[in-house]
Amino acid sequence: MNLLKMKIVDNPQCPLCLQENQTTEHILWECTAAIDVWGECSKKIQKSRISHKSLKELMVEMFLKLNKEEMEELEVVLWKLWRRRNEFVFKDTLTPPNFLLQSAYRSLQELRESKHGETNQPAPTNNRVEEWEAPSRDFFKIN
Template sequence: MPNTEKLFIWKACNNILPTTQNLFRKRIVEEPNCPICLHHVESIENAIWKCESMRDVWGLCSMKLQKRSLQNQSFRELVINLMKEVNDEVLIEMAVVAWRLWKRMNELVFQKEFTNPLIILKQTRQKLQDLRLLQSNTSISTARQVGCVEPMNQWKAPPNGHYKINWDAIIDQKKCRMGIGTIIHNWEGQVMCTMRLNKPLFLDPNLAEAYAAPHVVLLRQEIG
């Protein structure tokens, strides 16, 4: 669900939207009635769902939203039930439409403009289509990234009668130190010898590995 609609639904479920009912309780407005019908108190439920002007829009939505009735439910209870009963796409549609209806209410109050239900439906469908496209592109991008990951090189034993020496160096820039690790395997993969060194030296990884090379040679000579 988009962040804008998610935040709006959260505010609606917690009844902290500035409906005229809430504004009236705080003595900010003189009347708690709906700015559209002027007859019913503009509660959260009325502002988003119950008002006849809102029902005109919900009647154009998905079948599961068309037939939904609040009855004695709060908007919060409606959302909880929808989360249990419908799929994500219908839930997102509900959130997008609810946000558009609230936006339309504010446009009426502050700009004296009232958006036709068909325009809201068109805006909602476009938003849902954009979300599907975004999700599809994200899935493709993720699949490509996964497909481009190179598999890690697996260690292979040396030919019969031979030994393999592997070494690496790491650096700690904060402490200005480097560490060297060496391990020697035989042709059966058994560990024959290991060596570790810790020196207050190079901050460059390439120089650290170059410094490690002669120590590896000396180790090989010592074990024969």
């Protein structure tokens, strides 16, 4: 997705590597600044360094290839990479790859703990069986 055409950026050049046009795919997957981060991720994600025409194609491939935990890792790292780009553009600060990954793994741990907390709570039960009754003649029911 070309960020210049969408009027998200004024300059087409990637602010991180200054080598390629700034597209979503480039920033999140192909930029050398992103490759440094992906090189430290799970092995299956590392081995997926092939170029893609679109982020959608990449996500489809990853969905077919990765398990649930690896997909969560991919999603959190993508989010952190986008935030890193924005912090660089708007605040002139660049988070080093190891700090970005530490932050991503902390967020991933919090996500998993929150999911785990939800599953430990018993689901509300309603043992009462209700049968549908037609409304009275002068009553209208709207769904």
